[in-house]
Amino acid sequence: MVAGEASGDLLASHLIRAIKRHVPHAEFFGIGGPKMQAEGFDVRWPCELLAVHGYVDALKRYRELSGIRRTLLSQIRRERPAAFIGVDAPDFNLWLEGKIKHAGIPAIHFVSPSIWAWRGGRIERIAQSVTRMLCLFPFEPQIYERAGVPVSYVGHPLADVFPLQPDRAAARELLGLNSKRKVIALLPGSRQSEVNNLADTFIATAKLLLSRRPDITFLVPLATRETRALFEEAMRRNEAGELPIRMLFGHAVDAMTAADAVLVASGTASLEAALLKRPMVITYRIGKWQYRLMKRLAYLPWVGLPNILCNEAMVPELLQEDASPDKLADALEAWLADAAAVERLVERFTELHLALRQNTAEKAAAAILPYLTDTEWKASQQPA
Structure with missing residues (x-):
């Protein structure tokens, strides 16, 4: 898993907990934060490293972030996890997901980039990079369905947390x-x-x-x-x-x-x-x-x-x-x-x-579980 910033750390921690309810011995590693670590995540790099602010900061740190991404890719190719889950951070994750999908490992992206707001041309790159997209908003799945991208609507986690009638x-x-x-x-x-x-x-x-x-x-x-x-x-x-x-x-x-x-x-x-x-x-x-x-x-x-x-x-x-x-x-x-x-x-x-309000973590886990447990599907994805 790779999560960017504190919001991704929180989202990913809930997902880890939900997956472990179904696969208790599942292990997770990659880039994450303290909330993921509290759920047993192996933090190889802290998610704060992915927090860039604007184009100038991104350019200044390109070499550092590119080096981290390539090192993580080498570890994934060597260790061959059952699946990769990129949580938000599309500028970092989509390149990684494309390489991982090409290596025969399912690449799941959690939180759709805002292609409905701007830079809609990214849908072609997404289609090449991800095995499944998990969307937070109800109007997003139809965009991916039109492009032939497997997609699941899982709702927004804040809607699960906030009461319907605030006090x-x-x-x-x-x-x-x-x-x-x-x-x-x-x-x-x-x-x-x-x-x-x-x-x-x-x-x-x-x-x-x-x-x-x-x-x-x-x-x-x-x-x-x-x-x-x-x-x-x-x-x-x-x-x-x-x-x-x-x-x-x-x-x-x-x-x-x-x-x-x-x-x-x-x-x-x-x-x-x-x-x-x-x-x-x-x-x-x-x-x-x-x-x-x-x-x-x-x-x-x-x-x-x-x-x-x-x-x-x-x-x-x-x-x-x-x-x-x-x-x-x-x-x-x-x-x-x-x-x-x-x-x-x-x-x-x-x-x-x-x-x-869709019980986001459970819905996301349900969409991911077939990639972790379907041995026939996984065997078909192994490179020749």
Whole structure:
């Protein structure tokens, strides 16, 4: 197995546990993290090594990552495991999976690349590289079926974990919040680059909202010490000491559950907000040339997962120049003022939650088990 970043480590750890329920003596090795290791995974390289941020970082580390990949491929060819499972990290895994599939070992990819959003031409490479694709979203399998790629829909693991009816009162009590005040959760992203790009705008938006509604409290969950330090520096730079902001170390799910509305950087956190049934405003800002390139390659009118999955503009998306404090504050205030719109959103997000709730780890394990236990199939794949 190869998992990239913390999200892949978590996803893979659940999958290992599910496979071991059916194949108790199964052994796993490759690239992974502490959660996989806790399930008995043999970590030959830590998954943090695959965490690259943007094209420049990827180019700088190309030789290092290429060396790791080739060394792992040699180990796989020598040890001949029953199967290879690449968890996300498509830029690293698809090359590896193509070589492994050619060697007669089933290559399974868990988490479809976003070919429905941009770079759809990758489907040809995927068809050549993978034995089976495991998809998290219900609209993805038809894309692979048209291309002749064996595919299974397994649902999204967050939908299994999050309750259908989040307990906002309990979250507010946990965070010690005044039940009479409005709460806005500000999530500027988990990466340092995201916080650098958005912190000033988020703080200016908070200032505007407070000037209009003095009864607001702001929650800012930050994932690391580094991102917290960046946000604190932005607070000092913008002379925002008077703002009723509480910074949290982690606790993003609690903050969103407790919130009346969420301002969130586009990414997985927006899906979390949808599963928590929270009204939100999605925003993002990247370099101009990078945004132009992404926009030219994109196929969909939305970037936020809640809108993509619902196939309609359920929540506002304010990107690049549109991500101004005035526009963001207006969009957030609109949610605070329209209880009927929030109720409709909760209904739609509940439908989405049910569609994504599939017992992902068990479904993924069920799709993988035939490749581990069908000796006739495995014999037919051995190179002559």
